[in-house]
Each structure stands twice: as C-alpha cells, then as structure tokens.
Amino acid sequence: MRPVAIIGIGKTAFGAFPDRDLRSLAVEAGQKCLADAHVSPSQVEAYYLGNFAGPSFVGQNHLAPYIAGAMGITGVPCTRFEAACASSGSAFYHGVSSVAAGLNDVVLVAGVEKMTSQTTPKVTEILAGAGDTCGEVRAGATFPALFAMIARRHMYQYGTTREMLAAVAVKNHENGAKNPLAHMRKVITMAQALNGKPISEPLTVFDCSLISDGAAAVLIAPLDRAAEFTDKPVKVLGVAQTSDYVALDQKDDITTFRAVVTAAQKAYKMAGVTPQDIQFAEVHDCFTIAEIVAIEDLGFVKKGDGGPYELAGCTRLTGPLPINTSGGLKSKGHPVGATGVGQICDLVYQLRGEAGERQLARHSLGLAQNLGGSGATAVVTILGAV
Amino acid sequence: MKSGLVYTETVVHAAPEQFIADAPYQLAIVSLEEGGRLTARIDGERVVIGDRVDFVEDRNGIPFFRKA
Numbered sequence: 001m002r003p004v005a006i007i008g009i010g011k012t013a014f015g016a017f018p019d020r021d022l023r024s025l026a027v028e029a030g031q032k033c034l035a036d037a038h039v040s041p042s043q044v045e046a047y048y049l050g051n052f053a054g055p056s057f058v059g060q061n062h063l064a065p066y067i068a069g070a071m072g073i074t075g076v077p078c079t080r081f082e083a084a085c086a087s088s089g090s091a092f093y094h095g096v097s098s099v100a101a102g103l104n105d106v107v108l109v110a111g112v113e114k115m116t117s118q119t120t121p122k123v124t125e126i127l128a129g130a131g132d133t134c135g136e137v138r139a140g141a142t143f144p145a146l147f148a149m150i151a152r153r154h155m156y157q158y159g160t161t162r163e164m165l166a167a168v169a170v171k172n173h174e175n176g177a178k179n180p181l182a183h184m185r186k187v188i189t190m191a192q193a194l195n196g197k198p199i200s201e202p203l204t205v206f207d208c209s210l211i212s213d214g215a216a217a218v219l220i221a222p223l224d225r226a227a228e229f230t231d232k233p234v235k236v237l238g239v240a241q242t243s244d245y246v247a248l249d250q251k252d253d254i255t256t257f258r259a260v261v262t263a264a265q266k267a268y269k270m271a272g273v274t275p276q277d278i279q280f281a282e283v284h285d286c287f288t289i290a291e292i293v294a295i296e297d298l299g300f301v302k303k304g305d306g307g308p309y310e311l312a313g314c315t316r317l318t319g320p321l322p323i324n325t326s327g328g329l330k331s332k333g334h335p336v337g338a339t340g341v342g343q344i345c346d347l348v349y350q351l352r353g354e355a356g357e358r359q360l361a362r363h364s365l366g367l368a369q370n371l372g373g374s375g376a377t378a379v380v381t382i383l384g385a386v
Numbered sequence: 387m388k389s390g391l392v393y394t395e396t397v398v399h400a401a402p403e404q405f406i407a408d409a410p411y412q413l414a415i416v417s418l419e420e421g422g423r424l425t426a427r428i429d430g431e432r433v434v435i436g437d438r439v440d441f442v443e444d445r446n447g448i449p450f451f452r453k454a
Contacts, residue, residue: 125402136425139448140398140405140413149415155393157436187450198410201397249415250422254394 001100003223004232005386009345010035010322014214015334022058022114026067029111029215029338037229039217040074044219045104047279048095049080049296050088050111051337056126058114073108077279084130085286086241087111089370089379092218093241099220110217111342113335124224130373132247144208145285148200148249154255154289155202157304162202164307166193166297168288169206169330171316176327176353178357183212183333207288210331215341224368226386232352235363238271238382240264246376259378260297260369267367275299278382280321280350281361282343284371285328291315294369295323298380317358325350325358340370340379351385389401389454390416392433395422413438416451426451 010032026049034041055061064078072319083090095109107279115123122296123321124142126235131137131146168194176182188206196204219229226233244259245251251258262296264343275298283298285291292306301319309315315323326332326346329339347366349355355363371378393415401409412428414418416439426449438454 075448119402119403121401121406124400125404127404139425139427140401140408140411141425142400142402144400145396145413148398149413152396152435153394197399198397199400201399211391222428249425249426250416254415 002102004096004099004220004236005226006236006344006348007216007221007226007229007233008039009217009218009348011216011342011345012214013181014212015337016116017213020213021351022054022060022112023067023070025114025215026265027070028108028111029217030071030108033217033219034110039106039219039229044073044105044108046075046098046107047078048107048109049300050091050340051080052082052084052087052340053126053129053336057118059238071208079368081315083286083371083377086340086370086372086377087337088377090241092341092344092361092377092381093239095220096239097237099222102114105225106219106221108217108219109217109341111338111340112215113337114213116210116213120211135247136249142200144200144203144287145235147255147289148203149248149252150293151202151289157255158307160292160307162194163357164292165207165288165309166190167311168285168291168337169193171310172285172328172330174329175317175325175358179327179332181330182212182327183288184331189254190203203287208367208381209286209329209334213333214335214338216338216345218344233386234348234351235384235386236381237384238267239269239275240266241377241379243377244375246373248374251375255293256303257293257297257371257375257378258373259375260380263378264298267382271382273365273382277365278359278367279365280325281323281369282326282346283323283329283369285324286334286371290371291323291328298367298369317360322360325355325360337370343368343370344381347383351383361363388418388420390439392420392437392439393417394430394435394437395433414451425450428452
C-alpha cells in the first residue's frame with residue numbers, strides 16, 4: 001500500500017447563503033483546493049464527492065459529474081458517496097484507498113450540502129431519512145430526538161449533567177468565533193446554553209449543530225509525489241471506515257458508538273499511534289452529547305469521563321487536548337455532506353500552522369472523527385505533519 | 387400483551403413536518419419483556435428510564451405504550 005498525502009485543501013465559508021446554489025459552492029471549494037496545490041483540472045484523475053441529500057434538498061441528482069464538469073474535470077471517474085453525515089468522510093476513505101492501491105495518483109475529494117433553502121421542519125424530515133424509516137422514524141424520531149435519547153441514557157449511566165453538555169457548546173462557540181469561515185461566529189454563555197429553547201429534551205437549541213450551506217475539498221496524491229505540488233504536504237497516517245446498525249433501538253449500548261470504537265482502533269493501528277499521542281482532534285459534535293461520547297469512544301478519556309473532562313475545560317484551545325478548534329459542527333456549521341472533508345481541512349490548517357487565532361502550539365498529529373446517522377457509519381482519520 | 391421497561395426517552399418539541407400537530411410528544415425505546423427493543427410513542431403520563439410500560443395499540447403503524 002502506498003503512503004498518501006494531502007497536497008491541497010479548499011473550503012467555502014459555512015453559513016446560510018440564499019443566493020448560492022449547491023454546484024457553485026462545490027465548485028468554489030474545488031477550485032480553491034486545486035489552486036492551493038497548483039493543479040489544473042486536467043491533472044485530476046478522479047472526483048469523489050460526499051453529499052447526503054442533494055436530491056431531496058435541491059432536486060439534483062448525478063451530482064459528481066454535474067459538479068466536476070463545471071470545474072472542467074471530465075473523462076474520469078466522478079462518483080457521489082452517501083453515508084448520511086459521514087458522506088464525505090466516506091468519500092475521503094475511498095479516495096485514499098484508490099491512491100494507496102495505485103489506481104489513481106491525483107484525486108479530488110469533496111463534500112457539499114445546500115440545506116437552507118428548505119424550512120426547518122422539512123430539513124428535520126429529510127435528515128430523519130438517515131434513520132430507520134420503517135421503525136424509529138415512523139414513530140416520530142428526529143435526529144435531535146435520537147441524540148436526546150442517547151444523552152438521557154448517558155446521564156442515567158454515568159451521571160452526565162446538562163452543564164457538561166452546555167460546556168461543549170460554550171467551548172465550541174468560543175473557538176468558532178475565531179474562525180473566519182464559521183457559520184455562527186459568536187460566543188455564548190453557560191446560562192444561555194442552559195436556557196435555550198427545548199428541541200428534544202434534554203437537548204436545547206444550543207445543543208444542536210447548525211443547518212448550513214457549504215463545501216470543502218482536499219486533493220490527495222502518493223506521498224512520494226507530494227513535493228511536485230506543495231512544500232507543506234500532510235501525511236495520511238491512518239484512515240478507517242466502519243459500520244453498525246442504522247436503528248438506535250438495535251444497538252446494545254447507546255452510550256457508545258461501536259463503529260467509532262472499531263474505526264478508531266483500526267486507524268490507530270494503521271498509524272502506529274495511541275490515543276494519548278493525539279495532540280488535537282475534530283470530532284463530530286452534531287449534538288453536544290455526541291462530542292462527549294466521541295472523546296470517550298476515541299480513547300481520550302474513560303467511558304463516562306467525557307462530561308467532566310469537558311466541564312473542566314480540558315478540551316479548550318488552552319487545554320491538554322483541544323477538541324474542535326474550528327468551532328465544530330456546533331459553531332462552524334454542519335452542511336451535512338461537507339462535514340467530513342471540512343474536518344480534514346480543519347486538521348490541515350492546524351498541521352500547516354495556518355489556523356490563525358486558533359493555532360495550537362503542538363500541531364504535528366491530529367485526528368478527525370466523522371459520524372453518519374446515529375452511528376451506522378464512522379470514519380476516523382489520523383493526519384501528521386511531514 | 388407486550389410490556390417492557392423504558393430504556394431511554396425524550397420529549398420531542400421540534401417535530402418533523404408530518405408530526406407537527408402532535409408536538410410535544412414523548413418517544414421512548416422500550417426493552418420488551420419478550421426480548422428486543424422497540425421505539426414507541428408514550429400515551430398519557432410521562433415516563434422516565436426504568437418505568438414499566440404496557441402496549442396500548444398501533445396507530446397508523448406507530449406503537450403506543452402507557453405507564454403500567
């Protein structure tokens with residue numbers, strides 16, 4: 001297997017952009033990425049696109065060649081990957097696989113979602129399509145409801161509190177306020193987070209990530225060719241995608257995402273590192289409870305210790321293990337299909353020392369965790385500075 | 387009649403389009419006595435984790451349970 005490097009990144013701002021369509025967002029991210037690596041469209045050997053629900057949100061299918069063509073990329077495999085909120089994490093996993101296997105050298109991996117043209121109840125309904133529509137969803141489950149039930153059980157088993165959930169939101173907004181590409185660049189107080197409008201008890205509006213438009217792209221190539229394109233390549237040390245049942249009620253223990261645990265184990269093994277070696281991470285905080293479960297499942301803390309760890313400030317920019325320095329899905333925004341590749345871009349900003357006000361002192365080894373649905377898909381990626 | 391224990395629950399305030407008229411409503415994952423788990427609606431009094439619940443009826447394919 002050939003070692004793989006990230007040779008370029010490109011992101012749009014995440015936010016609500018009524019005058020932008022899905023394709024223009026994806027094209028902007030792709031072109032920024034190609035420019036970052038000084039690569040022309042004719043050099044791209046494959047285009048892998050993560051997108052959850054373009055057909056439902058904007059009525060467009062056959063998205064990968066639709067977007068690639070607009071960038072002048074034709075005559076190569078252009079494929080859309082759908083894995084709920086892990087769509088572009090999955091596209092990245094498969095892109096790396098194809099380069100590692102030697103099938104392709106220069107692969108553009110992207111993610112996009114255009115969500116804000118629909119009403120919130122309609123978005124809620126479309127997102128619910130990532131659950132089991134013959135079971136939990138038919139009974140009235142929404143994604144906030146599924147994660148609210150995870151939160152309730154986590155609270156019951158481990159004593160996690162509302163304050164611990166709120167601490168995640170406050171910290172991520174603190175980071176997002178420093179990110180020029182974030183959707184909601186404002187700090188919130190603990191009191192605000194605790195007293196938000198209820199969405200699905202015990203979660204309030206401040207426990208939920210944002211409904212956003214946006215796109216992100218990364219360009220990958222064999223590590224031994226990286227120097228042709230960039231003087232600041234980032235090495236893909238480990239990447240793994242795993243799965244679990246779609247329905248929450250089929251999982252034995254809903255306080256852990258088994259797919260995350262197994263993907264992490266594989267990625268750590270591939271990278272030859274342990275959870276304690278990781279210096280910073282972007283984790284999938286679609287809801288505040290999801291960040292707490294993630295840092296436990298990734299092995300950063302013991303099961304049940306995630307809440308107290310967050311409340312103690314250990315995951316802040318100044319803490320021993322900064323989590324979601326980008327602001328996370330909570331503040332940066334969560335254009336579902338763009339999130340996985342967006343996280344990879346955010347790791348790369350840190351690894352290259354380009355994270356501005358959010359730049360960490362220790363920035364040579366980072367991890368990204370992308371979750372689909374209530375844990376039916378997980379992708380864990382470990383990146384290192386070269 | 388199916389009975390079970392509440393494994394977890396939530397009260398949904400922000401409902402999807404087709405259930406807006408029902409909100410707020412309580413949803414629970416019930417660990418059934420006969421084995422397995424089921425996502426169901428709770429009829430009547432609110433329940434918490436560990437409460438015993440009995441099956442009431444299916445309404446439009448949605449199982450409803452009530453506090454025992």
